[in-house]
Amino acid sequence: MRLQKTTLVYFICLIFIYGCSNGGSEESAKVPRTYQDVEKDFDAINFKTGINDISLSNFRGGKWDFRVIMPNVNLTNNPRPLIITLHGAAGGSPDAHKQTACYVETAYAGLNAIIISPNGYVNLWSEAVNQEQVLALVDLATKYLPVDKNKIVIEGYSNGGNGAWFFAETQPQIFSAAIPSASYYNTTNNGIGRLIKIPVYAIHGEKDALFPVVDVKRWVDATNASGSKVTLVIAPGLTHPEPCSYVNYMKGAAEWLVNDVWK
Template sequence: MKNQKFILTYSFLLLILLSCNKSGVFEEPDIAEPGPRTYEDIQKDFEGFDFTPGHNDVELENLKNEIWKFRVVMPDVDFTNNNRPLIISLHGCASCGISPDSHKFTECLAETGFRALDAIILSPNSNGKLWPTLENNEQVITLVDLASTYLPVDTDKIVIHGYSDGGNGSWFFSETQSSLFSASIPMASQYNTTNSGVGRLIPIPVYVIHGQEDALFPVGNVENWVNASIDSGSDITMVIAPDLTHNEPCEYASYLEDAADWLVNDVWN
């Protein structure tokens, strides 16, 4: 018993001595600071998400230690040898201020319109910034890469889609990041495809849906830009929704169903 007490006392004194400097002042042991966040860290975090059928609302820390919020809607299917299309769906009012739930507006439009595809739908949050900004450019490109790597995605069937500001973003990414996407479906959007009146070529097929009564983005402007781009060789289909205005996105779901048929029959066949 005395030996045990001696050993414990000796060990305690030794610990104190090792924790002191030569002046006898106690110093806490050095703790290594964590290194900068890497892309491997982001990959590991994404791979660790447990995506289940239905809505998966998750957060991911990026390289700048900022948080990306996004929703992944997984279809309830057997994924065995059955990779699915991936729809990147961009919400509207992207610069209306930071809203923690903007990316969750998927049910009445994207989920309804693309239901027949059994697609994976990924809806990011804009963090209060327009989609063409550098920050959101990085976010969209990164999420496409992560989803393509760690989810059962058919990489030949990745689509960029959006409504209002999201539709403008859909145009932007179809022009600037065309290697990532097989098609683009902008809705209720306005994107000038011309330089000095000459239309620019959009490298991937585009299916434009626009309301006849859209007062925010007049349909005539959109038609002019679409036609100018078509004259330069773009493959663009434009569908005008009679009587529909700008601020009723759920009413456009049937038009999005037609766009899904277009993907199957005209783009992916």
């Protein structure tokens, strides 16, 4: 499996190229906004403690729908961890990014982190349109919110877990760790494990019929043999379509971040 190695700098450069272009083509003529416009709009948002559901017009004539959860702490000179959480396949539901209460909010409450949950609609997280969204939201958050740039985490469930693996592999200069749950991401080429440069805490249900744990374990063993630091936690009895049942294992991932990754 070959992966395109993109960086935040690369995508932000593309954002400026497309957002600022006046090249005269029909496509560019349809672009009414620039990335600078998006930045101004994000900076103008009055984020309150708790849940903020945002719809932000992007620079391609579309929008990004996402949730920002702000911790109830004094943020003055107190940069917080940033957790980007990616939802599972939701058939394009406009509310997919709002399904955070039963596991994400509960699992990471002790970290007092800023949590951003984007809506990927019908696209995979590895597709260019969602890479652009995720990387732009990280860029905006680190510029305009009190984020500790050394504590940025990518996490997700099911399809979102696959996305967490993808960003862990392709964006190690941005994310300090990844937490994929109930995911299915082949980390090998011809049976040889690819190196994942950041630590990963993978959680998987023992009874997951959609994504067999035997395959996940084989891929984890292969990437670890190549030098990766992947912890695989197998949840006894858990199946695939029950994300809320994974919350205690995700709390273990939060402890792992504090005790092993950020210490």
